[in-house]
Amino acid sequence: MRNDIHVILDEVIDSGVYHDGPRTERLAAIAGERWGGFPIPVSSGTMALTAAFRGLAGEPGDEVVVPAMTFPSTLFAAIACDLVPVVVDIDPMTRNLDPTAVEAAITPRTRAIVAVHLHGLAADMHRLGSIARRHGLAVIEDCAQAAGATQSGRFVGTFGDFGCFSLWVGKNLGGLGDAGLLIARDRDRVAMLRRWVDLGRDDDRNRHDLVGDLGRIDELDAAVVAHQLELLPQWIERRRGIAAGYSAAFTALPLRLPSDEFDRPHTYYKYAIQTASPHQANALMAHLADSGIAAEQVYPVPVASQPAFTSPVTGRTPGHRRTPVPVAERFARTHVCLPIYPELTDSEVERIIDAVTGYYRGEGASSGKVLATAGRVEHGS
Numbered sequence: 001m002r003n004d005i006h007v008i009l010d011e012v013i014d015s016g017v018y019h020d021g022p023r024t025e026r027l028a029a030i031a032g033e034r035w036g037g038f039p040i041p042v043s044s045g046t047m048a049l050t051a052a053f054r055g056l057a058g059e060p061g062d063e064v065v066v067p068a069m070t071f072p073s074t075l076f077a078a079i080a081c082d083l084v085p086v087v088v089d090i091d092p093m094t095r096n097l098d099p100t101a102v103e104a105a106i107t108p109r110t111r112a113i114v115a116v117h118l119h120g121l122a123a124d125m126h127r128l129g130s131i132a133r134r135h136g137l138a139v140i141e142d143c144a145q146a147a148g149a150t151q152s153g154r155f156v157g158t159f160g161d162f163g164c165f166s167l168w169v170g171k172n173l174g175g176l177g178d179a180g181l182l183i184a185r186d187r188d189r190v191a192m193l194r195r196w197v198d199l200g201r202d203d204d205r206n207r208h209d210l211v212g213d214l215g216r217i218d219e220l221d222a223a224v225v226a227h228q229l230e231l232l233p234q235w236i237e238r239r240r241g242i243a244a245g246y247s248a249a250f251t252a253l254p255l256r257l258p259s260d261e262f263d264r265p266h267t268y269y270k271y272a273i274q275t276a277s278p279h280q281a282n283a284l285m286a287h288l289a290d291s292g293i294a295a296e297q298v299y300p301v302p303v304a305s306q307p308a309f310t311s312p313v314t315g316r317t318p319g320h321r322r323t324p325v326p327v328a329e330r331f332a333r334t335h336v337c338l339p340i341y342p343e344l345t346d347s348e349v350e351r352i353i354d355a356v357t358g359y360y361r362g363e364g365a366s367s368g369k370v371l372a373t374a375g376r377v378e379h380g381s
């Protein structure tokens with residue numbers, strides 16, 4: 001996209017407008033066509049989540065149910081708004097919130113369910129939505145990894161009260177650095193949220209009506225993202241094509257593959273295979289590194305095991321509640337994310353497939369025998 005971006009950069013510099021200009025307006029308009037509601041372009045996914053939690057207008061100490069496999073921002077944003085994240089386990093097949101665990105975690109203090117669409121696969125919004133309705137809860141969708149993902153043909157970000165997107169440069173849809181998008185559904189909250197992400201201002205730049213944050217997007221990112229939104233569907237198709245090649249090649253290996261659900265087509269921000277043990281995951285990653293292939297774990301520990309929650313440098317553990325998360329703990333240590341992005345060539349995909357299958361033929365640092373005796377991927381504690 002280098003040439004396209006250079007044109008956009010020149011346009012922005014020539015305009016002399018770096019914030020709150022026509023490119024931000026255009027992004028909001030295009031996002032409105034794609035996701036409906038009231039789109040508010042912001043400076044990051046973390047900011048979109050923080051604004052959404054503000055928009056909940058809960059009482060300090062109200063609880064929000066979050067999955068154990070997510071980026072810390074999902075919890076940090078809630079904590080910044082004086083809410084208490086309650087961490088629950090994931091489903092072993094979809095790696096998204098386990099609806100049964102969600103229901104078990106609900107208390108009189110629960111205010112919202114936070115559905116994270118991990119790796120680009122929609123969480124089951126039909127089930128989570130019906131739990132939320134039954135208990136009178138709000139739903140916040142963390143769509144940071146899932147721009148363009150759907151359930152039953154409907155885009156994620158359109159099911160909940162708020163859809164929160166990260167437009168960080170490495171995401172399926174991303175600007176040049178950090179950017180984000182909040183889609184609000186409640187018309188009454190929109191004016192407050194727009195002010196809140198702009199230091200409490202409205203049109204009068206010298207008047208601050210409330211204590212807000214500096215959370216606006218810049219014009220360059222807004223223009224790049226608007227341009228990319230048009231390309232997103234074809235990029236997702238390419239990701240799905242690569243994933244189909246991986247899945248076909250790995251089906252007989254002792255791995256759990258990502259689940260491409262019938263009514264929830266995966267958009268493959270990550271293609272994560274689950275191995276039989278932490279040792280195998282590490283050995284496979286080492287073998288791939290030897291072959292010049294960058295594989296990674298996203299995330300290597302469940303979020304509430306981060307030092308911010310176990311031994312924070314401030315010495316003060318932030319308010320949160322954990323429930324047992326054996327599935328997430330095992331997944332975190334046993335999965336491996338393979339390279340997946342639209343620009344991968346077919347021959348690079350073949351090389352990655354050969355490297356993974358080669359490992360399982362016993363060509364890797366760790367013998368294939370161990371895997372053969374493991375037989376299948378175990379889950380649970």
Ligand SMILES: Cc1ncc(COP(=O)(O)O)c(C=O)c1O
Pocket residue numbers: 044045046047070071073074116142144145165166167168178179180
């Ligand atoms: C699931 C999830 N939530 C929230 C975020 C935060 O987004 P950002 O990095 O744009 O602040 C990310 C991005 O890294 C994410 O993957």
